[in-house]
Amino acid sequence: MKGLRKVLTPFAPDQSGAVSVLYALGGAVIIVDAGGCTGNICGFDEPRFETQAAAVFSAGLRDMDAILGRDQLLVDKAVEIAESLHPKFAALVGTPVPAVIGTDLKSLCRLIEKKSGVPAFAVATNGFKLYDAGCEQAFWTLFKKFCTDRFQTSRKGIGVLGATPFDCDLDALDAFLEAHPACTAYGWSQDEGLDAFADGASAERNLVVAPDGLKAAKWLDRHFGVPYKLYDPMAAQFAESVPDVSGKRILAVHQQVAVDSARQVWLARGAASVTGATWFMSLKELAQPGDLKLKEEDDFERAAAEGGCDIIAADPTLKPLAKRFAGQWIDWPHFAISGKRLNPHE
Structure with a gap:
């Protein structure tokens, strides 16, 4: 049934992905929300929050701020943060509220940068896409903002x-x-x-x-x-650790680069076939005939029961959805699915 979740919790939205990329960079990350999005990010979507300090703030938007467009308050708060903490940058991360009311985050960043002297930029997330869209936008924005040297004399690393x-x-x-x-x-x-x-x-x-x-x-x-x-070398290492895949049909569920990297290893070791499946971003560069783009829990239940596979490698959170699967289950943790830190090598 469309939208029915019996096992899975909602996946992290794009603003969570953006914060994940920015988290360890030494900047001031300001989530333009009333506080709820920030609470979800720090409480559920960012596993480093409990062990690694970072300057992550909520703009603390109130109803009248959003209605009347009191953007100057946000600029003043950001400048105060910059003057107090001296961060390497200030980043405004979008959420549904500024997206719906049309807040010009880029213009606000120009004002923040001019008044504080700290580099400022916006990650144009809106809360309506998944985490990977936010990660993609954040990586691209960071390189566009800071990688400007076109005259490299040597390459290394x-x-x-x-x-x-x-x-x-x-x-x-x-x-x-x-x-x-x-x-x-x-x-x-x-x-x-x-x-x-x-x-x-x-x-x-x-x-x-x-x-x-x-x-x-x-x-x-x-x-x-x-x-x-x-190529994901960690996924390839995981695939090498799975015993006895010769002649087996495998269903692999993860993000697409990890799936493809594991698939190369399993096929080289004699697997009969490897079908990739993902709930997230798909790339045409890695797509293979028969690969699955999962949208509902029913999609995975059907693939597990009727796909004819001998092995399923997937996050253990998905296991209750494979009750009709009689083959071998291999735990392949994926934080984006479960929200739990698990080590596949333990």
């Missing part, structure tokens, strides 16, 4: 684009970065922070580990000649 807690396990990505010191995950570490975006033009190449990183990767390729590859 590998950029990792699309790495957020929604699509990458925190521990697995940290372990990968530690084992590959030449790699820098944009937006992931407080150590590199905003400097990684400013130096984006000097990367030797980029590794796009989730679909929401592709728009920024294409922009860097077009403007600075930085090539990219769609």
Whole structure:
């Protein structure tokens, strides 16, 4: 039934994805809302909130602020934050209220930047799309704002684009970065922070580990000649850990780059077929015949029961929807689906 959720909770909206990208960069992130969106982000959608400090604020819009368009109050608050905390930037993140009433966030950012001297920009989210649309917009906006050097004399290092807690396990990505010191995950570490975006033009190449990183990767390729590859090494490592896939038909449920990277490994190990399925952003570059774009719980129930697969690799939250599946279930955690931190290697 359309819209009926018996197991799954609502997926995170685009403003949550934008904050996820901005969270560790040392800026002041101002969510233009009355407080509810900020509460959801900090309480549910950002797993680092409990362990890693960041300057995330709610604009605290009141009814009359929205009705009368008291934009100057928001500008004054942002300037006060900038003068008090001296952040590296100030970012306004859109939500349904400013989207509906037509708030000009870009113009407000120009006023904030002029009055405070702190770089300011807006991420034009509206709360009506999913987290990956917000991640995509935030990555692209950061590069457009800060990566302006067209005269790189040498290239070094590998950029990792699309790495957020929604699509990458925190521990697995940290372990990968530690084992590959030449790699820098944009937006992931407080150590590199905003400097990684400013130096984006000097990367030797980029590794796009989730679909929401592709728009920024294409922009860097077009403007600075930085090539990219769609590949998730953590997903490939997970696929290698799954035993006995020879001759098996596999249904893999995750974000599309992870699914495709795992599919390559499983097919190379002799799997009969690998069908990809995702609830989120789909890329034509990775689409294969038979892949599924899931919208309702019924879609997954039907695929599990009638798809003829021997193995399902998916977040354990989905398991109650596969009651008619008689094959092997492999837990493949995905925070964007469950909102729970789980390590697939434990």
